[in-house]
Amino acid sequence: AQSVTQLDSHVSVSEGTPVLLRCNYSSSYSPSLFWYVQHPNKGLQLLLKYTSAATLVKGINGFEAEFKKSETSFHLTKPSAHMSDAAEYFCVVTDVLNAGNNRKLIWGLGTSLAVNP
């Protein structure tokens, strides 16, 4: 069975400093991995996805993530945090839901990112 672990429940950074949100996964076969962001009282927005192409994936708002199979990791980074980045971030891995292309998403519990002025 697949699983995903977000290693930090809360991360606090200063505006302008780098962001690192850590995610490890387990998978019995080649996974697809996603990062979603949720701003307060809003739904979830896709930041980026990895689907067995390039291991360094660029997403929206300056975020990127690197798939490292040897470390079973998919950490999310951003060179310089902005106040608007304060939100909840979720790492997600796919699992087989039923036949064909319908896949169940396995969700991490989220990392709350605070950005201090």
Add this chain to the structure above:
Amino acid sequence: DVKVTQSSRYLVKRTGEKVFLECVQDMDHENMFWYRQDPGLGLRLIYFSYDVKMKEKGDIPEGYSVSREKKERFSLILESASTNQTSMYLCASSTSTGANQPQHFGDGTRLSIL
């Protein structure tokens, strides 16, 4: 852009009531999903549907049912609401074309059962 619209942002109902949460997507997606989100528990899948009139149980279907009579609309039904169903409910949709399509979410319905 994909638009997933949930009919209510906030809803307050009483114990024992039958509650309907509605979700509509405008991208002709085959798959639709209902989740609930609770602090410390993340997102948990309640039900999903991969075609009209088709439905499958997720991880926590007890106390819920769903209806998908049209491709664009997926309804979540609380048959007899209880206080432990107070939660944020999120609807999502995705296409079946390609194996790794992301899900697109609505803004959520915050449901309180009194």
